Amino acid sequence: MKALSQKRRHPLAAIALLLMGLLLTGGLYAVATTVNEAKASTTTYSANDTEEGGKLFAANCATCHGMGASGTADGPSLVGVGAAAVDFQVGTGRMPMQMNGPQALKKPAQFNDEQTHQLSAYVASLGAGPAIPEEELVNGGGDAAAGGELFRTNCAMCHNAAAAGGALTRGKFAPALADVSGKHIYEAMVTGPQNMPVFSDSNITPEGKKDIITFLKQIESTGSPGGADLGSLGPVAEGLFVWVAGLGVIIAFTIWLTSRTS
Amino acid sequence: MSAASTAEPAFVAKTKTGRFTDFVDSRVGGSGILREFGRKVFPDHWSFMFGEVALYSFVILLLSGTFLTFFFDPSMAETHYDGSYVPLKGVEMSVAYNSSLNISFDVRGGLFMRQVHHWAALLFVASIAVHMLRVFFTGAFRRPREMNWVVGSVLLILAMAAGFTGYSLPDDLLSGNGLRIIDGVIKSIPVIGTYISFFLFGGEFPGTAIISRLYMLHILLVPALILLMIVLHLFMVVVHKHTQYPGPGRNDNNVVGYPLGPVYAAKAGGFFFIVFGVLALMAAFFTINPIWNYGPYDPSPVSAGTQPDWYIGFVDGALRLMPGTFGDWHVEQVWFGHVFTFNVLLPALVPAGILFTVMFAYPWIERWITKDDREHHVLDRPRNAPTRTGIGVAGFIWYCVMWAAAGSDLIATHFHVSLNDVTYWLRALFFVGPIIGFIVAKRVALALQRKDREIALHGRETGRIVRLPHGEFIEVHAPLDEYKRYKLVGFESPQVLPAVPNEHGVVTRKEKRRAALSKWFFEDRVAPATPAELEAAHGHGHAAVEAPEESKSLSH
Numbered sequence: 001m002k003a004l005s006q007k008r009r010h011p012l013a014a015i016a017l018l019l020m021g022l023l024l025t026g027g028l029y030a031v032a033t034t035v036n037e038a039k040a041s042t043t044t045y046s047a048n049d050t051e052e053g054g055k056l057f058a059a060n061c062a063t064c065h066g067m068g069a070s071g072t073a074d075g076p077s078l079v080g081v082g083a084a085a086v087d088f089q090v091g092t093g094r095m096p097m098q099m100n101g102p103q104a105l106k107k108p109a110q111f112n113d114e115q116t117h118q119l120s121a122y123v124a125s126l127g128a129g130p131a132i133p134e135e136e137l138v139n140g141g142g143d144a145a146a147g148g149e150l151f152r153t154n155c156a157m158c159h160n161a162a163a164a165g166g167a168l169t170r171g172k173f174a175p176a177l178a179d180v181s182g183k184h185i186y187e188a189m190v191t192g193p194q195n196m197p198v199f200s201d202s203n204i205t206p207e208g209k210k211d212i213i214t215f216l217k218q219i220e221s222t223g224s225p226g227g228a229d230l231g232s233l234g235p236v237a238e239g240l241f242v243w244v245a246g247l248g249v250i251i252a253f254t255i256w257l258t259s260r261t262s
Numbered sequence: 263m264s265a266a267s268t269a270e271p272a273f274v275a276k277t278k279t280g281r282f283t284d285f286v287d288s289r290v291g292g293s294g295i296l297r298e299f300g301r302k303v304f305p306d307h308w309s310f311m312f313g314e315v316a317l318y319s320f321v322i323l324l325l326s327g328t329f330l331t332f333f334f335d336p337s338m339a340e341t342h343y344d345g346s347y348v349p350l351k352g353v354e355m356s357v358a359y360n361s362s363l364n365i366s367f368d369v370r371g372g373l374f375m376r377q378v379h380h381w382a383a384l385l386f387v388a389s390i391a392v393h394m395l396r397v398f399f400t401g402a403f404r405r406p407r408e409m410n411w412v413v414g415s416v417l418l419i420l421a422m423a424a425g426f427t428g429y430s431l432p433d434d435l436l437s438g439n440g441l442r443i444i445d446g447v448i449k450s451i452p453v454i455g456t457y458i459s460f461f462l463f464g465g466e467f468p469g470t471a472i473i474s475r476l477y478m479l480h481i482l483l484v485p486a487l488i489l490l491m492i493v494l495h496l497f498m499v500v501v502h503k504h505t506q507y508p509g510p511g512r513n514d515n516n517v518v519g520y521p522l523g524p525v526y527a528a529k530a531g532g533f534f535f536i537v538f539g540v541l542a543l544m545a546a547f548f549t550i551n552p553i554w555n556y557g558p559y560d561p562s563p564v565s566a567g568t569q570p571d572w573y574i575g576f577v578d579g580a581l582r583l584m585p586g587t588f589g590d591w592h593v594e595q596v597w598f599g600h601v602f603t604f605n606v607l608l609p610a611l612v613p614a615g616i617l618f619t620v621m622f623a624y625p626w627i628e629r630w631i632t633k634d635d636r637e638h639h640v641l642d643r644p645r646n647a648p649t650r651t652g653i654g655v656a657g658f659i660w661y662c663v664m665w666a667a668a669g670s671d672l673i674a675t676h677f678h679v680s681l682n683d684v685t686y687w688l689r690a691l692f693f694v695g696p697i698i699g700f701i702v703a704k705r706v707a708l709a710l711q712r713k714d715r716e717i718a719l720h721g722r723e724t725g726r727i728v729r730l731p732h733g734e735f736i737e738v739h740a741p742l743d744e745y746k747r748y749k750l751v752g753f754e755s756p757q758v759l760p761a762v763p764n765e766h767g768v769v770t771r772k773e774k775r776r777a778a779l780s781k782w783f784f785e786d787r788v789a790p791a792t793p794a795e796l797e798a799a800h801g802h803g804h805a806a807v808e809a810p811e812e813s814k815s816l817s818h
Binding site for chain 1: 306307308309311312349350351353367377384385388389392435533537540541545547551552555556557562564566567568569570571572575668669670672674675678679680682
């Protein structure tokens with residue numbers, strides 16, 4: 001102990017301390033981020049995938065994201081975003097972006113499954129990040145009721161309790177979740193695309209995410225027990241309907257009833 | 263009907279029905295009542311039927327609501343759902359929400375009745391609103407009907423109260439959020455707000471008492487008050503008789519139309535079933551308030567798209583429009599160590615306060631300005647009272663701006679615009695919209711009056727072009743028949759009433775204000791065509807063909 005205290009004024013002490021601090025935080029960060037990969041997919045990428053993905057990236061993505069995905073003024077660096085982010089953004093057609101706007105919009109995917117796989121492989125090779133989730137996590141089979149509770153607590157304030165979507169500030173919005181595949185829902189939760197926050201595995205466990213997907217698939221397949229759902233938009237849609245359709249039909253009847261006289 | 267009278271006990275009816283009706287009639291005087299009511303005359307117009315729609319919606323609300331009380335349990339005790347809706351299986355919730363779900367999924371016909379009840383509630387308030395707009399724009403609130411206008415306004419408020427207390431009962435996430443907003447508004451009242459909130463909720467929000475308290479209000483007090491007001495309302499309709507639109511042979515001393523029996527009794531009875539049928543079809547095919555989507559109430563989550571039912575929407579909209587700060591100045595202030603939440607208090611109470619105050623007071627405001635204390639049974643066409651129509655449209659637009667603001671998020675997502683921009687525009691329209699609405703509506707009304715005058719004087723354009731012998735082209739105008747012309751010329755057109763001195767010979771300041779308002783009301787005026795003008799137009803119209811120098815007036 002005395003030896004250590006004597007050396008504390010050594011010229012290299014500050015550097016040693018800094019190094020130790022960096023190692024500690026880096027190590028903790030590595031542990032923390034691998035929590036997200038606890039259920040990492042068994043998807044494997046061949047060297048060929050990575051190489052082909054690199055070519056695709058250079059041709060289609062590097063304009064904004066920069067060579068080597070290091071980022072430019074027009075697009076962020078993709079080092080460490082992981083395969084899940086690429087699979088979501090490219091797989092739902094959001095990337096490549098059609099135009100700059102409040103947020104990237106869903107559109108028909110520009111790349112086929114193989115190309116998306118290759119792009120994912122390339123980006124995953126740049127740095128560790130969330131991987132594409134395993135099949136068993138995204139195909140339902142969880143507890144819909146538990147998923148519903150998680151959904152209402154974590155997701156409904158933007159996506160609406162019936163997952164019909166909702167508005168965010170300045171033209172941004174949370175999309176409706178009907179017809180979104182379980183895989184993409186899972187990837188969105190772990191990567192936080194656009195304005196969505198990241199729901200890491202320590203925030204919502206992989207089983208929780210599975211339950212949420214089960215809930216969403218459940219309410220989608222159940223449909224609307226009470227008849228046409230008017231977009232599941234709540235009282236505004238109902239009010240509009242009663243004023244336009246309800247009162248409209250009633251007025252038509254009143255005109256009919258009084259048409260013989262006056 | 264049996265014509266028997268109690269004064270002739272010797273009369274014995276020949277048939278069984280006759281004896282039965284005679285029995286009743288000799289005891290309660292049924293034929294007298296029937297003679298009086300059956301011969302009551304009602305004028306016929308589609309716009310007179312909205313009050314009826316409201317009445318029928320209320321009857322349907324009572325019927326469907328009674329059914330719902332059989333199965334609803336307004337308890338906030340905790341339970342776990344064990345019904346047939348899978349996505350909520352085993353979820354912890356209140357007994358109230360549980361029983362609402364059971365009504366929806368496990369009671370035969372329960373979901374249908376719930377939807378009938380809720381659609382009928384929306385239609386109830388909507389038909390009251392349209393009925394009031396009709397009454398306002400046609401001037402039916404004038405003497406002798408001012409008090410009935412007040413009763414009607416009270417009915418509107420009671421209908422909103424009935425709706426809101428009902429909306430809160432299922433104890434789902436949506437209704438709980440609505441209650442939370444009401445709780446916030448109550449707590450924003452300076453000094454007494456928190457005390458009222460604790461009194462109402464039986465402690466800190468949400469507590470365990472509010473649902474059963476609202477239930478009592480919803481099924482007992484509010485419907486009883488509504489029923490009482492409906493009785494008063496209809497009693498006054500009978501006393502005052504119904505108003506009628508202007509037309510030949512109609513004046514303030516008669517009512518032209520059909521008697522209640524048999525024509526109107528049949529029509530009204532049938533109309534009840536039409537309203538019921540429309541509501542039943544809506545309930546059968548369109549879902550309303552899908553409580554299973556929202557989940558049990560929990561103060562932490564708030565779903566996107568959380569709005570009140572349409573009739574409370576304008577208050578929600580006003581809350582959404584209110585900025586929290588003006589530059590650096592915060593609307594929420596801390597004075598003497600107490601927080602004054604003006605950013606909630608002002609939007610929640612001020613617009614609604616102004617709207618309802620003006621609504622209640624309007625008959626007296628107009629009566630004061632016009633000094634018109636005569637009885638009116640013939641309605642105004644809205645164009646023939648341009649300033650009143652302008653005021654009505656201004657109020658309507660003000661309401662609609664706040665109403666639209668309640669759906670600002672859905673406007674943003676569905677029209678792909680920025681939510682912030684929607685709010686900024688609506689904030690501007692909140693102030694400018696009513697002014698523009700007033701000006702446009704008044705100008706449109708005046709323009710329609712000018713058009714009426716033109717048609718009354720010169721007839722309707724036929725589209726037939728005639729070439730005169732000297733080469734001039736004229737369009738032939740077809741004259742109106744007497745009946746149609748009456749409608750265009752037979753209306754009152756009040757003029758500006760200048761300030762007059764009172765009995766002491768003094769022109770009071772109040773009288774000057776009245777005169778200024780009267781000028782504002784009536785200075786833009788299109789007078790109806792007088793008989794002399796009509797005669798002149800008619801006279802030279804015929805001459806026009808022979809006397810082309812008079813061709814300025816192209817009438818036939």
